Amino acid sequence: MSFLDILKMAGGNFLRRKARTLLTVAGVVIGTMAVVIMLSIGQGMEKGYIEQLQSWGSLTQIEVYPNYSGNEDEQTYLNEETVTTLEALDHVEVALPTTRQYGGLIMGRKINDLGINGIDITKLDYYDLELENGEPVTAEMFAENGYLIPYTSVFQFYNPKQGWSDENDPYIYDEETGERTLKELPFDITNPDEARVKMAFDMSYYWGGEGNKPKGYDVRCAGVMSSKAQGNFSYSLVMDMKTLDEMYKKYQKDNKIDTKESDKNKNKYDSLYVVVDDMNNVTDVQAEINSLGYQTWASAELLEDVQEQMGMIQAVLGGIGAVAFLVAAIGISNTMVMSTYERTREIGIMKVLGCKLSNIMTLFLTEAAIIGFAGGVFGIALSLGLSKIMNMLSDSGALAMFSMGEGIPISIIPIWLIVGGIVFSTLVGVISGFYPALRATKLSALDAIKNE
Amino acid sequence: MNAKDDIIIDVKNLRKVYTIGTERVIALAGIDMKIRRGEICCLFGPSGSGKSTLLNMLAGLEKPTTGEIAIGGARIDKMNETQLADFRRNHFGFVFQSYNLLPALTALENVEMPMIFRGVDKNIRKKQAVKMLQYVGLKDRIKHKPTQMSGGQQQRVGIARAFVAHPPVIFADEPTGNLDTHTTYEVMDMMSAMVKKRGSTMIIVTHDNEIAAYGDHIIKIRDGKILEESWPKQQIAAAE
Incomplete structure (x- = not known):
């Protein structure tokens, strides 16, 4: 049948x-x-x-820290060599270094205290940068001291003598429901005619500290980052790390800061992220990086x-x-x-x-x-x-x-x-x-x- | 070839004992018989004589208590369920008193059934089944379900089903028991003509004298034993 x-x-x-x-x-x-x-x-x-x-951070990323064990022999650093070593590992797509300085922007009498991140613009695509107007982020934007600013930071220029005001709050609150909505940008920061902005590294003068008014360096705002951005770049400026380095060296020279003293710090980068090809390989790669003498953290740890x-x-x-x-x-x-x-x-x-x-x-x-x-x-x-x-x-x-x-x-x-x-x-x-x-x-x- | 040597069914000392509770009922008390190829053999006797039990055992539907049954040389008393099913499928055709057609299927599908079980190609089996239904005079009833047909028509479907796959042996258990006299003769004529035409062997169980008259070989059974065996047509032929 x-x-x-x-x-x-x-x-x-x-x-x-x-x-x-x-x-x-x-x-x-x-x-x-x-x-x-x-x-x-x-x-x-x-x-x-x-x-x-x-x-809380991409599940395929591992944050790498140097090992501060105190023992000179075991001390590891984040530098070009580290990037090369990590990028040679299996399943690692790229290692993303970031340098960081603290300073701010000066616009007339107003100042804006901000962290400044320097990124490797040859790996621009991996940094996950988005502009509020939806345009793509290109390497050209970082030329001529170009920088990107977070959406909410545009609101935070204030007169140090007067302190913060409601203008500095990027949100409007509904008193009944308590819901908050984002305000429209107060001015076009990318237009130099509308906003003449300079960058400085030591803002302590404005906070009532000692010393002279800091020297402002010429910078150019190339764009406003997305208000929906999360993570590292949602509250700091972003620049090409080379530009940032040059500007900072100039600042050190102008203020006669002993550069040799600061060279002791062999960490060229302040943070380093490794991008792994697949979520499932994160644990393996993490273990390998640990065995090289670095400390790591990945949000994928929580995933398991x-x-x-x-x-x-x-x-x-x-x-x-x-x-x-x-x-x-x-x-x-x-x-x-x-x-x-x-x-x-x-x-x-x-x-x-x-x-x-x-x-x-x-x-x-x-x-x-x-x-x-x-x-x-x-x-x-x-x-x-x-x-x-x-x-x-x-x-x-x-x-x-x-x-x-x-x-x-x-x-x-x-x-x-x-x-x-x-x-x-x-x-x-x-x-x-x-x-x-x-x-x-x-x-x-x-x-x-x-x-x- | 010597006709006596061409034995298709050979039964030796066949006994069947049922145990009902503590009671032992002897249904067949030692049957010895031989049926020749091409014969119409009537198992003739009153109800309770054991003739149906004998037929069931010849057809491999019931296991004998002791004794041998050889059909075409094959010892069916030694076969298991699966082998018996295979043997029935390939060698036997069945006609029942109550027709036993599948109620969900049409006349055509019922006739196709034995060939479906044999795995015959769809087109071939359909053609054969139509031809068979035409032969039994039901060409215009092909798509009818059993419930839409008279008893005589149903039994003709049953006959078509029994013969369609050209089995060498046909078993018929009181095939006309539910039919009127006129239809009885029609059905019996049809079956015996088909058996003779094909040279197949048919075993009919009956208690009816008129049916027994169709037999070449009549075995009278009473109380589980063979009472008398006769070959009336040979005697007639011999007398003439």
Whole structure:
């Protein structure tokens, strides 16, 4: 008996008992939905946590620190050699150095205290810089003492004699709801006619400290960084590290600061990030960097804990859904056992006519598998719909308390869950059909045709 | 070839004992018989004589308690369930008193059934089944379900199903038990003509004298034993 014939026969048997077949399939639909929706909520939670982690720094980045052990021999530094060494490691895409100086901007009588980051503009693409106006950040921007300024920093020019005022707050607060909204930029800082700005390194004069008014150096604002930026570059200026270095040396010379004293510090860079090709390789690369004598931190360290916790939550959620599936499986078994009772005579006739036992077995397993498959397909379709509704409710605020954050859906159904759901329900169908199928093959052919 | 040597069914000392509770019921008490190829053999006797039990055992549907059954040389008493199913599929056709058609299937599909089990190609088996239904006079009932047909029509579908795969042996258990006299003759004529045309062997179980008259070889059974064996047509032929 070919499988096509078995399939045709199985299909015919369903059409004879439409109501019962539909009810059994409905049970599987509910079971599938229970499992899929529960797991999709788990997926949503996991995604929420991962996004939260990412907001603390990219999950593929490792921050590298020198080893301050105090022992001269073991002391390590961050310099060009370090970058070369780290970039030679497997899975490392690039090592991103940053230098840092403290100083500020001077605009007429107003000042703005800021950190200044120097970056390696040959690796510009890796620094994750974004402009508020959406234009790409290019190396040309950093020419002629060009710098980028964070959106909120544009507001923070103040007169040191008067101190901060409301003007320096980049946000407007709604008194009733307490919600804050970002103000529009007060002036175009990139236009030198509108804002004549200079950079200085020692602002202590303005804070009432000793000494002279610092000398301001000519700089050019090339752009305002995105207000949505997070991490290192959301509160400091960004420049080409070469430019920053030259300016700082000039400052040292102008103020007769002993450069030899400061050369003792062999750390050329103030921080160093290593970008790894894949999240899963972070731990290995981290261990390797540690063995080279550096200290490291990666937000991916937290990821493992989160993933472990999420695995447990998913197992619990899936387990709850599985109860509904178990009930559905019993439903399939029940339907198929009933079917063998009703079709005792038919099975008997088939056996007398010499139908192979394996064919009868396959026939019943196929019928059970069809119930499972159909239930799986409809269950997935309805789950996709329900998932969409849940996410819409979450966006509109009705289910916001379950949401992991703005714009993060409550329920996520990935492709593997769709395919897995259908395969699983079909498999459950086959397993549920096993006992009834075995029962059918064991029916006595003679008894079956004897009873009138 | 010597006709006596062409034995298709050879039964030796066949016994069947049922145990019902503590009671032992002897259904067959030592049957020895030989059926020749091409014969129409009637197992003739009243109900309870053991004739149906004998047929079931010849057809491999029931295991003998002791004794041997050889069909075309194959010892079916030694076969397991799977082997018996294979043997039935490839060598036997069945006609039942209550027709035993599959109610969900059409006449055509019912006739196709033995060939479906044999794995015959779809087009070939359809052509054969149509031809067979045409032969039994049901060409215009091909798409009908059993419930839409009279008893006589259903039994003709049953006959078509039994013969369609050209089995060498046909078993018929009270094939006309549910039919009126007119239809009985129609059905019996049809079956015996087919058997003769094909040279196949048919074993009919009956308690009806008129049916027994179709037999070349009549075995009268009573209380699980062979009471009398006769070959009326040979005697007639010899007398003439």
